[in-house]
Amino acid sequence: QSVLTQPPSVSGAPGQRVTISCTGSSSNIGAGYDVHWYQQLPGTAPKLLIYGNTNRPSGVPDRFSGSKSGTSASLAITGLQAEDEADYYCQSYDSSLGGVVFGGGTKLTVL
Amino acid sequence: QVQLVQSGAEVKKPGASVKVSCKASGYTFTSYYMHWARQAPGQGLEWMGIINPSGGSTSYAQKFQGRVTMTRDTSTSTVYMELSSLRSEDTAVYYCATAGGTTLWFDPWGQGTLVTVSS
Numbered sequence: 001q002s003v004l005t006q007p008p009s010v011s012g013a014p015g016q017r018v019t020i021s022c023t024g025s026s027s028n029i030g031a032g033y034d035v036h037w038y039q040q041l042p043g044t045a046p047k048l049l050i051y052g053n054t055n056r057p058s059g060v061p062d063r064f065s066g067s068k069s070g071t072s073a074s075l076a077i078t079g080l081q082a083e084d085e086a087d088y089y090c091q092s093y094d095s096s097l098g099g100v101v102f103g104g105g106t107k108l109t110v111l
Numbered sequence: 112q113v114q115l116v117q118s119g120a121e122v123k124k125p126g127a128s129v130k131v132s133c134k135a136s137g138y139t140f141t142s143y144y145m146h147w148a149r150q151a152p153g154q155g156l157e158w159m160g161i162i163n164p165s166g167g168s169t170s171y172a173q174k175f176q177g178r179v180t181m182t183r184d185t186s187t188s189t190v191y192m193e194l195s196s197l198r199s200e201d202t203a204v205y206y207c208a209t210a211g212g213t214t215l216w217f218d219p220w221g222q223g224t225l226v227t228v229s230s
Contacts, residue, residue, distance in 0.1 A: 002155060033214055034214065034216075036215075038156075045206055045220040045221065045222055045223050046217070046220055047219075047220070048216055048218040048219075051215075051216040051218070052216070089155065089156055091156075091216070093213060093214040097172075097173065098170070098173075099158055099160075099161075099170065099172050099173075099213070100146065100172075100213065100214075101158065102155060102156040102157065102158060103155070104155045105155040
C-alpha cells in the first residue's frame with residue numbers, strides 16, 4: 001500500500017489526452033511538499049519527467065505537464081504517441097514518515 | 112555529463128549481505144545527496160534512504176533501519192549501499208540517484224543493480 005495513490009492503469013488512443021492522478025494527504029502533498037514525476041520504459045531506470053509540480057527538464061516534450069492542488073497532483077499527456085507507453089510514478093516527501101514516498105505507479109497503454 | 116554507474120548483478124543466499132556501489136562522475140561529488148531506491152519484480156519504486164556525500168550523514172526509511180548501511184568514498188566519488196540479513200523479498204533492482212536534497216527530485220538515476228536472493 002503506497003502512501004501516494006495512483007491508478008494502476010490508464011489508456012488512450014494516439015493523439016488523445018490522458019491524465020494520471022497522484023493522491024496524498026496532509027503530511028505530504030497537502031503539507032506543501034513538491035511532487036515530481038518519472039517515466040519508466042520497460043527494462044530501464046526511471047527518468048525525470050516533471051519536477052517541482054509543474055517544471056519540465058530540458059528535452060522533455062511540452063506534451064507532458066504537471067499540476068498540483070490541495071492533497072493531489074496530476075500528470076497530463078497530450079497528443080499521445082506510441083513511445084509514451086510506459087510506467088509513470090509520482091514522488092513527494094512525507095513529514096510523518098520523515099522520508100521520500102512514491103506512488104504505486106501507473107501503466108499507460110497506448111491503444 | 113552527470114553519470115551514475117552501478118556495480119553488477121549479485122546472487123546471494125538468504126541471511127547473507129550484499130554491497131552495491133554507485134560511482135558518480137560529471138559533477139562535484141560532495142555537492143549533491145545520493146538516494147537509494149529499489150524495485151521488486153513487477154512492483155513499484157520503494158525509497159530506502161539518503162546519504163550526504165559531503166559529511167557522510169544518512170537517513171534511512173523506517174522499514175530498513177538496522178539492516179541498511181550507506182557509506183561513501185570521496186576519493187573515488189563512490190557511494191555504497193549494504194543490505195544485511197537478506198531474504199527472498201529483497202530480490203529487486205536497486206537504484207542510486209542524485210538529488211539536491213531530501214525533498215527534491217531524483218536526476219539522474221543509475222542503471223540499476225539486480226540483487227537476487229535465493230537458496
